[in-house]
Amino acid sequence: MSTPQHEIHLDIAIIGGGVAGLWLANRAKLAGFSIALFESKALGSDQTLASQGMIHGGMKYTLAGTLTGASEAIAEMPGHWRACLCGEGDVDLRHTRILSDHFFMWSGDDLGSKITSFFASKITRGRVDAVHPDRRPPLLRHKDFSGSLYRLEDLVIDTPSLVTNLANNIEGCCYQIDWQKAQLQRDNANKVTVKITGDQGDVVIHAQRFIFTAGKGNAQLLAELGLDQPAMQLRPLQQVMLKHHYPFDFYGHCLGRETTPRLTISSHRLPDGGHVWYLGGSLAEQGASMEAEALIARARAELAELIPWVNLDDAEWACLPIDRAEPLQPGFVRPDNAFVAPATGASNLLVGWPTKLTLAPNLANQALALLASGNIAPIHPQTSLLTWLPLASLAKTPWEQAFPPALSAEEALALRFREPDDEQP
Incomplete structure (x- = not known):
């Protein structure tokens, strides 16, 4: 007998x-649409949890000493995210952890006069502030530090808590899909x-x-x-x-001679309390094709030159190759900016890339505008798919995978509070 369909x-x-998908799902659900989100790996896997968690306003794109299209396109994003983190924006992020409410920008040597004047100008007021020596962060509070230090309005969020927050807002709507048992189809009406x-x-x-909204996976889906x-x-x-x-x-960009940061450092914690620095910027871009061992050697040299007072001889190192997916330019x-557009050859399909974590709200705005322009309104009731699909799980961060704990959190806790008569003879 054939199974029912x-x-x-x-x-x-x-x-x-x-x-991108989670933020859009939140907005669509709040707008009254019935929704389902499908993930083939785990929520936040690949680009989202591999990001440094920066919600920036574009000032790192101004290192030539002028405002750019990229810097202005996202200038309002920190404010947008802050409203959401306070429960006052278009998505409720009150359960997302903030790692830092600012980001630093520093130079190994004095900045050029052009960019120094630009950072001091009225046009950047409120977005960039010079830091007095007695307000430096601990990493740079050393007698050998020289150069300029600025504080940006950018904030840093904990991406695992962000993904969890967004998923919990639409509880029961995020499903794990196995493409070995599922198939995309296109009918005669496209x-x-x-x-x-x-x-x-x-x-x-x-x-x-x-x-x-599958990032790199969009091409394969198409x-x-x-x-x-x-x-x-x-x-x-x-x-790295x-x-x-x-x-x-520490959360900061180190400036070099290029128009992008020479090095970006963000800090993250492991479940066992261990500290991890996550290194990006030009180091990550120029090291994309390098062998891991060579890139780690270069990262060591960069840190030894920029913060020589920090001894990293006992540090553990790992590399993470990433393909950042963007619309073809x-x-x-x-x-x-973020990008969403109808797929050519399918009448009911949109394809989008946020291009940056900070622009996820912009992608949702564009997608909802396209729905409105297509006269798409809520008409179907919310439906559960649990008969056919399990709920999606949360992915592990790259640093959890790179530095797995010798003991589980439960084992470490048990050892910490072990009673004397628990000792084995």
């Missing part, structure tokens, strides 16, 4: 469970559906709009439908992680 109709079906084969029979999911537009470009990076014993955290330039 079920039909489920949703307003919005989102494929890709990173920050409408996309997803067919899932399960023990309880097959189910075909229809939606007024499917939206791909290819499965025989489509290739919108096109994607990849910007390869290789971040080091586990160390220093008790202080002429000349492979960096996109200034």
